[in-house]
Amino acid sequence: MSNEKQHSVLFTNRLSVGYSGSSSDVVVASDISIELKKSQLVGLIGINGSGKSTLLRTIAGLQEPLSGTIEIAGKSITNYTPDILAQSLSVVLTGQAISKNLTVLELVALGRQPYTNWLGTLTDNDKSIIKYALEATETLEFKDRKCYELSDGQLQRVLIARALAQDTQLILLDEPMTHLDLHHKASILQLLKSIAHEQGKTVLFSTHDIEYALQLCDKVVVMQEGLARFDTPQQLIEDGVIDGLFPSKTVLFDRESIRFSIDK
Numbered sequence: 734m735s736n737e738k739q740h741s742v743l744f745t746n747r748l749s750v751g752y753s754g755s756s757s758d759v760v761v762a763s764d765i766s767i768e769l770k771k772s773q774l775v776g777l778i779g780i781n782g783s784g785k786s787t788l789l790r791t792i793a794g795l796q797e798p799l800s801g802t803i804e805i806a807g808k809s810i811t812n813y814t815p816d817i818l819a820q821s822l823s824v825v826l827t828g829q830a831i832s833k834n835l836t837v838l839e840l841v842a843l844g845r846q847p848y849t850n851w852l853g854t855l856t857d858n859d860k861s862i863i864k865y866a867l868e869a870t871e872t873l874e875f876k877d878r879k880c881y882e883l884s885d886g887q888l889q890r891v892l893i894a895r896a897l898a899q900d901t902q903l904i905l906l907d908e909p910m911t912h913l914d915l916h917h918k919a920s921i922l923q924l925l926k927s928i929a930h931e932q933g934k935t936v937l938f939s940t941h942d943i944e945y946a947l948q949l950c951d952k953v954v955v956m957q958e959g960l961a962r963f964d965t966p967q968q969l970i971e972d973g974v975i976d977g978l979f980p981s982k983t984v985l986f987d988r989e990s991i992r993f994s995i996d997k
């Protein structure tokens with residue numbers, strides 16, 4: 734195995750994602766080949782319906798690929814048991830079914846499930862990771878509240894805390910900034926960045942905050958017209974990929990300032 738490959742946290746080869754219909758498959762995107770390494774913050778962008786959630790769900794093992802392969806830490810995802818996969822990747826999805834009757838602390842503690850014994854006994858190490866996850870997401874102050882008592886934005890941060898508590902090399906998040914105000918959006922982005930750059934994790938998150946993704950991410954996956962482009966933000970901008978994201982009659986992109994504006 735080459736040295737290069739050893740550092741690959743997520744590797745997809747000619748991956749095709751979509752849905753199996755009764756008569757034929759519905760291909761949402763195909764030929765997706767990406768390689769994410771340790772310490773990378775990677776944004777996943779594209780217009781509504783371009784396949785961001787479908788790709789994340791497929792990488793997470795929640796739906797089957799139509800074709801192609803997915804490797805996590807150099808091993809095919811098909812060779813992972815659910816327990817070992819849960820120690821390797823954590824997922825924060827939109828509309829995730831959770832028991833809102835749990836307290837925040839109880840929900841975040843569930844992140845430790847892949848590591849605890851069958852009684853779910855938490856060790857001191859588990860407890861300190863949970864405390865860190867609550868502090869990092871600024872959710873410690875409402876740890877004893879029931880999840881149904883939280884605003885959408887607070888709940889979003891709690892779900893990120895649970896993923897952090899799971900302490901996996903790869904963290905997948907589907908639109909983690911939805912429902913957040915500007916302050917919390919910025920703090921979540923800074924948090925994701927520090928998780929990647931300071932803790933050495935690999936973070937892949939989908940977002941409609943394209944400007945932030947281009948400014949902050951090490952790499953970006955652009956889903957467009959059934960294909961995926963994967964490169965540095967700079968290269969994608971230079972190649973005109975970002976200019977072509979939206980119909981030019983509605984939204985304009987300025988390469989210098991990395992800003993979109995609405996065509997008046």
Ligand SMILES: Nc1ncnc2c1ncn2[C@@H]1O[C@H](COP(=O)(O)OP(=O)(O)OP(=O)(O)O)[C@@H](O)[C@H]1O
Nearest residue numbers: 752759761779780781782783784785786787788956
């Ligand atoms: N369960 C499903 N069965 C069949 N098709 C689906 C299913 N879920 C999504 N799709 C279709 O797959 C395509 C991609 O959807 P997906 O939710 O992955 O896009 P997205 O990029 O995440 O969109 P958004 O930005 O609106 O969240 C869409 O055409 C959608 O209608």
